[in-house]
Amino acid sequence: MKRKWILFVLICFIIMIVISCAKKEAFPVLKGPYLGQKPPGRMPEIFAPGIISTGYSEQQIAFAPDGRELFLWLGENRPYCAILRMKEAGDGWNTLQVAPFSGEYVDLKFSISPDGKRFFFSSNRPHEISGKPADNFDIWFIERHLNGWSEPEWIDSAVNTDSHDYYPTAAGNGNLYFMSDRDGGYGEDDIYHVFLKDGEFTRVENIGPPINTALNEGDPFIAPDESYILFCCRERECGFGNNDIYISFRKPDGSWTPAVNMGETVNTSAEEVCPVVTHDGKYLFFSSNRKKIGGYPESPLTYDQVMRDLASPGNGSNDIYWVDAKIIDTYKPELLK
Numbered sequence: 001m002k003r004k005w006i007l008f009v010l011i012c013f014i015i016m017i018v019i020s021c022a023k024k025e026a027f028p029v030l031k032g033p034y035l036g037q038k039p040p041g042r043m044p045e046i047f048a049p050g051i052i053s054t055g056y057s058e059q060q061i062a063f064a065p066d067g068r069e070l071f072l073w074l075g076e077n078r079p080y081c082a083i084l085r086m087k088e089a090g091d092g093w094n095t096l097q098v099a100p101f102s103g104e105y106v107d108l109k110f111s112i113s114p115d116g117k118r119f120f121f122s123s124n125r126p127h128e129i130s131g132k133p134a135d136n137f138d139i140w141f142i143e144r145h146l147n148g149w150s151e152p153e154w155i156d157s158a159v160n161t162d163s164h165d166y167y168p169t170a171a172g173n174g175n176l177y178f179m180s181d182r183d184g185g186y187g188e189d190d191i192y193h194v195f196l197k198d199g200e201f202t203r204v205e206n207i208g209p210p211i212n213t214a215l216n217e218g219d220p221f222i223a224p225d226e227s228y229i230l231f232c233c234r235e236r237e238c239g240f241g242n243n244d245i246y247i248s249f250r251k252p253d254g255s256w257t258p259a260v261n262m263g264e265t266v267n268t269s270a271e272e273v274c275p276v277v278t279h280d281g282k283y284l285f286f287s288s289n290r291k292k293i294g295g296y297p298e299s300p301l302t303y304d305q306v307m308r309d310l311a312s313p314g315n316g317s318n319d320i321y322w323v324d325a326k327i328i329d330t331y332k333p334e335l336l337k
Contacts, residue, residue, distance in 0.1 A: 030093035033067050034322075040283070044266060044323040046292075046313050047285065052096075053319035055311040059287050060109065060274035061320045065116040067280070071099065072320075073108050083107045083121060101142060101152050105133055109167040113174075114224040114279060117144050120176070122166030127154055137166040139178060158201045159194050172224040176201065179218035189216040191231055210258045211248050221275050226250055228328065230275040230284075236261070241269035245286060247331050260331050266323065273318075277325050284325045287318045 028051070030036050035048050046053045052061065052072060060073040068088040075081035083102040087094055101107075110121035122137045138160040143150040159165060163182040170176050174196030181189050190212040194204045211217060211231065219232040227250055234243045244267040246259040266272060270290040277284050292314030297305075313319040 027095050029091075031088075034063070034283070035093050040323050042265065042324055042327055044286075044288075044321040047320040047322045049313045049319075053313040053321075055309070055313065055315050055317060057289075057317045058320045059318050060276065061285050061287075062110060062112050062276050063278055064112055065114065065279040067278075071110060071112070071119070072096065073110065073274075076108075081106050081108060083110060100149070106137075108137075109219070109274070111167075111169040111221070111276070112279075113170040114172045116279075118142070118170065119144070119149065120168035120170060121152075122168070123152070125152070136162060137164045139165050139168045139176075141168075155201065159204065164189075167219055169220050169222050171222050171226045173226075175222075175226065177207075177220045177222045177229070179220060186212040187214045187216050189218045191217050191220045191229075193222075207256070211256055219274050221277060223277070224279075228332075229256070230277070231259075232273050232275070233259075240264060240267040242271040243273050245272050245275050247328065249332055249336055251336070257333055257336075262327070262331065265327065271318070277328070282325055283322045284327065285320060285322045288321050289316055289318045290314075291316045 030051070035051065037048050047061070052058060057075050058072060059076065061070060063070045070086050072084040072086070074084055083099045084096045085099040086096045105123055105125040107121055107123045107125070110119065112119050118141050120139060120141045123140050124134045124137050125140070126132055126134060139155045140152045141155060142152050154160065159176065159178070161180070161182050163180055165178055165180045165182070168176055168178045175193055176196065177191060177193045179189050179191050185206055186209070191207050192204055193207055194201045196202070206212060211229065213233075213236075215233055215235055217231055217233045221230040223229070228247060229250075230245060230247050232243050232245055233239070236244070238261045240261070245262045247262055248256045248259045250256055261267060266286070268288065268290045270288055272286055272288045275284060275286045293309055293312060294315065309315050
């Protein structure tokens with residue numbers, strides 16, 4: 001009887017080891033910068049297919065300045081809308097997890113400050129612990145401490161209003177750029193910036209034409225030195241489709257050059273949103289729902305083929321793309337070169 005019991009325990013132990021090994025093999029070993037992925041060239045490529053870009057809707061990505069932590073915005077609406085986090089440890093990158101501050105409310109559109117000390121994000125979370133979710137999005141932030149990130153803090157009314165205030169992006173000097181549908185703008189959504197002085201946000205200004213128009217401008221990304229801004233807009237005459245990425249450069253007098261569509265290299269007839277340039281200046285990341293699979297098959301699809309396509313990037317849901325950031329210089333006006 002004792003021998004049978006020992007044999008039973010041994011068999012259970014072996015099964016546990018096999019299951020554990022299978023789980024480890026299910027997630028690949030990822031080491032090095034940008035999850036060890038092969039860098040893209042001048043044509044956008046899907047980033048980390050099957051790992052970051054999947055059959056779900058990946059809307060935005062941002063890496064910390066040291067390149068060892070990333071955040072990913074997954075989904076568009078509850079209950080499948082959250083900010084995920086992934087970190088690199090000594091043995092490589094771990095799996096994606098819901099960020100400690102996310103998963104309860106609708107959290108989206110974020111950025112990491114150039115010094116890596118603050119993570120800004122948009123949320124409908126209540127200001128009071130026992131409160132209900134807000135009817136609008138506000139800008140929140142967390143701060144990096146020695147032992148991790150702080151609890152979320154609401155940016156005061158110098159920035160937030162009763163309207164939607166979201167997609168914050170910080171310059172190196174602390175100035176914050178964001179989009180809002182507050183009254184008094186040029187269109188439904190405009191891009192604003194707020195100045196940081198003595199550690200406090202002060203004057204909020206609409207950055208005005210030629211960036212803001214009667215159309216909807218949003219999803220801003222400001223260069224750390226404020227030399228250029230990337231943003232999204234739909235329905236401009238020079239547009240390629242649903243939502244395109246545009247770029248404008250700051251002139252010596254502080255004004256902005258006319259916004260330029262980033263062309264068919266970046267934009268398509270689908271939706272391109274959430275542009276972000278990495279802190280090392282090497283890559284431009286963005287999200288697109290362009291399709292790479294689908295169409296009419298030569299023969300009827302099997303169940304396995306349907307499930308494979310639903311779980312694969314390029315199926316019409318948003319995926320994360322990246323491209324060599326040198327493409328930005330090709331749009332710089334001659335007078336600024």
